[in-house]
Amino acid sequence: MDTCDLFSSCRKGDVGRVRYLLEQRDVEVNVRDKWDSTPLYYACLCGHEELVLYLLANGARCEANTFDGERCLYGAQSEAIRRALRDYKQVTASYRRLDYYYSCLLRLLEQGIHSDVVFLVHGRSLRAHRCILGARSTYFAHMFDTKWEGKSVVVLRHPLINPVAFGALLQYLYTGCLDVGVEHVGDCERLAKQCQLWDLLGDLEAKCDCVLPSTVASKPGTRAKVLTIEPPQADPRLREDLALLADGALPPELRGGLGELPFPCDGFSSYPDVCFRVDGYSFLCHKAFFCGRSDYFRALLDDHFRENEELEASGGLLAITLRDVSPAVFTHVLYYIYSDHTELPPELAYDVLSVADMYLLPGLKRLCGRGLAQLLDEDSVVGVWRVAKLFGLARLEDQCTKYMAKVIEKLLEREDFVEAVKEEAAAVTARQETDSIPLVDDIRFHVGSAAQTCSAMEQAERQLRALEDLLASVGLDC
Structure with a gap:
């Protein structure tokens, strides 16, 4: 276990x-x-x-x-x-998930995976993605549509643009976090004003008021002092901004369920570089996100599996047909890849789980597990437990056995539960007569751990005796 x-x-x-x-x-x-x-x-x-x-x-x-x-x-x-x-x-668990998401976005910035624009700032080269900068900043979106339109290299020569501060600005746009030496804070504030990043400017001013000049964190053994900005754990800004890219990637025919979007999709330039065709619908997406978030898509796009590839007649986009997935399910994959979240109805959890496993998206599998946990009742718990074991969802498996412990006396009368116990016993390699059965062990553990009072202990003893009687009736001793 x-x-x-x-x-x-x-x-x-x-x-x-x-x-x-x-x-x-x-x-x-x-x-x-x-x-x-x-x-x-x-x-x-x-x-x-x-x-x-x-x-x-x-x-x-x-x-x-x-x-x-x-x-x-x-x-x-x-x-x-x-x-x-x-x-x-x-x-919190939500902060842990944000941390994984943050790491993925930071790799996109640091490694420049599928970047489509390079900023040259006083001799320093910084690779970036127009889709991310445009989604995070109306200033960058406007510049890419006007002065920088069609440019893959943008040269910034203004003497007041500091390359270190500009790199910190990119870090903030990609991750919501910023680390910069205190000597460059003024340069960052100037850039935040120029780029109309009012949230960043407010964070910088508040941080400076709180920590400068005496208590800014510094690395042991060095004199360089660093100002760090991190978003609050529940801050949704980064996720919501990048969800705009998923909004824009949706085919027009599938946007009806979204309500009024925060921008007109037809006029939003997200600069897609790959088209995924799903059941006749075209999703205009970005290789950087799909390669950065999924080993499956990295192999599909970077290793040049060409059997499903062709160029779109309009725009020259690489087009790949995805089979064995419906548009509704792929929409949830899309939002998860861009924003690390999707509003998943429990009734779709099975279908999304299967696709998430195929696309090597463990975080999305965990989201599906939370959706399936909402379906637990006496009729479904054994089936959900089987799904949890099949897809390696340890937390959901534990939730199932905990629920089984609560209703064990009713489950003992169900054929599907008896079959599950027999299958677990048969699955133990070279099982001896009195070897343990994992499912039974887990149920025993939860029955015992839930008993905190004398009356609860008596009930637990009754439940365990009933379980032993079932095992004896089917010829199992463990």
Whole structure:
């Protein structure tokens, strides 16, 4: 079971394995074992400082004056770990997702993947994407439609444009964050005014009032002081701006369900460079986003799988036909790729999940898992559990077994549940007569952990006896 693997890896200090379990298998970072211990507690107790820092940065909880916080602090094996625990600031799951999204956008900027414009600023070359700059700034959108129209290289010679400040400005447009030396703050404010980035200007002025000149963070061992701007955890601006590119990529026939868009799509220049054809509809998209977010599309577009490729008659766009996906499902893929989010109706979760797995989009699979979790009832829980196992959705699988534990007495009468238990037993390689069955173990765990009062313990004992009777009736002992 993935949770057992997580606890074992935390005791060993295997950061790579823990990272895989949290980021790819979607195991809950604050899960508890039968001793009421968390992964962070074991990492602290075994003295694995790097792992402690990783867990704290990815949502592990250890608030002061709480059971978990005091226990981790007491068990910490080094002063460095205790210091990290005292400096703890809670990181939510939504912030973790934003961090992955941020990393993807930062790679687009730093590596210039499929960039279509280069800025030359006093000898410094900066690659960028017109679609991102246009979506994030009306000033850049206007300039690309007028003075810079058709230019792949833009030379900025004005003496007041500082290349370091301009690079920081691009970082802000791509990620919503900004890191710049305090000596260049004035140059950034000047550029923010010129580019009509009033939110950035306000953030710069507020940050300067709060931290300059005495408390700006600096790297140990250096004199260079850096001003850092980060968006609040719930700040939707970046996601909403880049969702405009998904709005613009939609075929005109499919825009009716969106309501009134914040711009006229027909006049919005998003500079697409690839056309995906889905069931006769044309989605005008951007290679940078699809390659940056999905290994599947990176192979499709960068490795030149040419069997489905052709040039559009108008505009010379590369056109690729995508099969085994409907326009409605691809629309959700589109919005996820551009904005890291999509409003997914639970009834579409199965179809989107299958496509997300095919397109190698683990984050979208997790969104689908949350949608499927809303469908849990006595009739559906076994089917959803099977889907969770098939697609490797560990958190959804755990939610299913937790729900099964709540209604176990009713499930014992259902044929689909009995078949699931038999299949789990048969799937254990070289299973001996008394070996455990993962599904049964998980249900037992949740039944026991939910019993906190005497009456609940009596109910739990009754439920476990009924489960044992079922196992005995089908010839299983575990």
